[in-house]
Amino acid sequence: MQDYFYSLADAITLSLQGDEVYTCTFHGEDSDFVRLNRSAIRQPGSVQQRSLSLDLIAGRRHAPGTITLSGDFEWDCDRLNALVDELRDKLPYLPEDPYLLYATEVQNSESLGANHLPAAEDAVAALIDAGEGHDLVGIYASGGTYAGFANSLGQRNWFSSYSFNADWSFYHEKDKAVKTAYAGLTWDSAAFDRKVEAALSHLDLLRQSPLTIEPGAYRVYLSPKALYDILGMLSWGGFGLKDHRTKRTTLLKMVEADTHLHPSVTLRENTAEGTAPNFQDAGFVKPDCVTLIESGRFRNCLVSPRSAEEYGVPTNGAAGGESPESIDMAAGTLANDDIVKQLDTGIYISNVWYLNYSDRSACRLTGMTRFAAFWVENGEIRAPLNVMRFDESVYRMLGDQLIDLTAERELILDAGSYFHRSTDSGRVPGALVEGFTFTL
Structure with missing residues (x-):
């Protein structure tokens, strides 16, 4: 998948004209989803999807577009060439963007997550066993997620991560249920059992008559x-x-x-230990960690490239929404x-x-x-x-x-x-x- 994306990026580079520049991002996943109700499988499914988002740039004008990839290289190249032509036709009619900023210093990176996921059928079987005699309702999702960045300057970045997320409730009645989740990169049966045990102990307590207290x-x-x-x-x-x-x-x-x-409150954007990519759509690589609040005091903002350009400060690789992802x-x-x-x-x-x-x-x-x-x-x-x-x-x-x-x-x-x-x-x-x- 990584090589496929890089080959597409090389093909886009060959389609450029004059002083055109492009940035592009790749998003993909191979996911299993299983929905459960009354401790039984109600909807199993798998999702394989890949998409490529392209921003064609000429000076301070730029035009974005996105296509879904098929996996057939020739067909995907034809569709990308058509997208580049479409975006090129739009560029003369677009206003200049005063806050356009993209990475021009090439910073290549590769972060390949290890796949230690359990077989989906084993994880779902553990959930069904945990729900025996109870009304367990929820969803199990697992698999690989992939992200890539490329531009016409030669920068290439790749990130992959493999995770699972079991998100479920033991339902009692009306608005009474015990909601819990077990998520991670490696399945630990003992940790899952502790989650189940704690949730079931709370379920037993929910069977008592509910109490109303004064505001x-x-x-x-x-x-x-x-x-x-x-x-x-x-x-x-x-x-x-x-x-x-x-x-x-x-x-x-x-x-x-x-x-x-x-003073005990310290908040960080900890990209190095998260599951989000360590680069963003304009090609800036994120630092491993940004301290937001330290010992109760505000320390740093998250700065997207657009904000960096507007206010004349360095970007720290934040996405456009400038919200923590890790x-x-x-x-x-x-x-x-x-x-x-x-x-x-x-x-x-x-x-x-x-x-x-x-x-x-x-x-x-x-x-x-x-x-x-x-x-x-x-x-x-x-x-x-x-x-x-x-x-x-x-x-x-x-x-x-x-x-x-x-x-x-x-x-x-x-x-x-x-x-x-x-x-x-x-x-x-x-x-x-x-x-x-x-x-x-």
Whole structure:
């Protein structure tokens, strides 16, 4: 596949005229998908797809286009030549782009992931066995994802990764279910069994009559998945240079008012240990790591090439959205075995739902508890909770109200599959927070 992409790139180079330049990116996957319901296979399938996106450049004018590749070299070359002709015809009618920036210094790279995936039938069999006697519903996805970059200047980059993601729930009734996931690069049966055991223990608790408590401020434990989703919202406009320079960032107070988070909070874009490509669509190679927040203080923005050109600063290889793709949050000191004991009396939150900003400038989020949320009293889980809505500032939950982060972190792979399997990931601890505000 890598050689095939490079051969196509060489063919595109031969089709150029005059001072034309091109950049192109390749995306591909070989994925198995299996949907389960009532602990049985309902929809198995496999997806093999490859696409090539091309940007034809002449001066400061450029025209993009994308085709799906067939795997037949001659046919794909004919279609690419036709695409180049179409884009060339458009160029004279397009305005010059003042913020166009692409890599002109050749930086070749190759990152070949090792394939240690289990056979799909073995992983699915483990899920079915885990769901025996229960209503297990979810999806298993696994396989290779591939990305490439090439330009007419001779730069060639390739990235491949092999991962699996089992994302499922043990359903009880109505809005009560235990949602969990097991994802990674190498299947560990003991780790999977621990996930199942923990989920089933929560399922037993869900069978009790649910409790409704009054709105107010409570001590809470946010699971790694809940915290990952909150960090995902924080990434929506939080770290990009464009948002900072236009003062739309949700972290404006950190930059302009010296507001800070708890000293234990350190966030990084950790590309070296993630599952996303280490280069982006304009050909800039990403550094292994970019520190975003260090010891509670804001440190660096993610800078796309367009923002770099607009504001006259170096790019650090961020994609156009300037959001983390491999978010990494430093661990704390709270042992997993002590979570419920240290929570003492409060709410155990396994998942959050319907997250959104209630006040962007104050970095305040609203959302709902979902699936397995529990009332904890005197260090013991007492009852499942009915759904509640919260409204809380990141400056509080990860600032002066943060008690501790867990010493163990969880690798979370984004289960999204729009257009293709997502390569976003996170390594995130859980968080123990005081005075977390619930409004409904």
